[in-house]
Amino acid sequence: MSHRSMLQLRLLTWDVKDTLLRLRHPVGENYSAAARVHEVHVQPEALNKSFHQAYKTQSKHFPNYGLSQGLSSKQLTGVHEDRLLATIAESLYQEFCSAQNWELLPGARETLRQCHQLGIRMAVISNFDQRLEKILSHCNLRHHFEFVLTSEEAGFAKPDQRIFQKALHISGVAPHQAAHVGDNYVKDYRAARDVGMHSFLLTRAGRANNWELQVPKQHVLPSLTHLLSQRLLERSTPQHLRFS
Incomplete structure (x- = not known):
């Protein structure tokens, strides 16, 4: 022009x-590290695959964090049936904001x-x-x-x-x-x-x-x-x- x-x-x-910005490490590695703190051991590769499958399904049923259904991003993160998993989910939800997880x-x-x-x-x-x-x-x-x-x-x-x-x-x-x-x-x-x-x-x-x-x-x-x-x-x- x-x-x-x-x-x-x-x-x-x-x-x-x-x-x-982009994530420094694949999602599965972050999830695996958070789980190890609570002595739960899961392979990062399996978690990474599961996360993307679950995210795709969740986005289909609850688009835009379930806002139209009265939900929020934080509610969609938690797993309420298991207290330990809910604790891990809460930890991941908060740690996601850390600059250590992101790179320019x-x-x-x-x-x-x-x-x-x-x-x-x-x-x-x-x-x-x-x-x-x-x-x-x-x-x-x-x-x-x-x-x-x-x-x-x-x-x-x-x-x-x-x-x-x-x-x-x-x-x-x-x-x-x-x-x-x-x-x-x-x-x-x-x-x-x-x-x-x-x-x-x-x-x-x-x-x-x-x-x-x-x-x-x-x-x-x-x-x-x-x-x-x-x-x-x-x-x-x-x-x-x-x-x-």
Whole structure:
């Protein structure tokens, strides 16, 4: 896009998991370690497989943490029939917020810092529960964002357009003056565009990309630093950025 046709960007929203942060270890390893504290021994590989199967089933029957059924993410975590398992579940629920369980994706901190220096307003739109605020704080990222909007708080999960519309309402920014960054074609890239926002798609090495022909190359980020190093965002005024 030429300089003449550049748009002023007033808001940049971010997905978090696998865009800015990722788990340091597979879920099964964390669960196995927590169980060993209580002298319960289970192989990490088995737990990892079981977790993903259970999460898929739970998400089908209780979408967005069971909010529409009057549940919460914490209630869905607990196992009430067994006191020991409930104790382990509670421990895991709390420890999930620890910075020790998370690591930043390459370039995340620097990219956020530079966007902040450019004067751009930033926020989070994430399919996550209420713990995300703590996770971002413990990882020293929360100060970059004006607000953090989770699907549990919003009542809608991406790709539902309403979670993006709520973020735009909170910020008071028109869709065409906002952009979203995420790693999922349907839930991030396509969903943001469906409400009239711009969007960028972060790719992962080694992942099959069946959307390649549907996403213009200038919207694809091989890395987070690509957002700035390729001049996708350029200074316009102290409070506004140009979008190319």
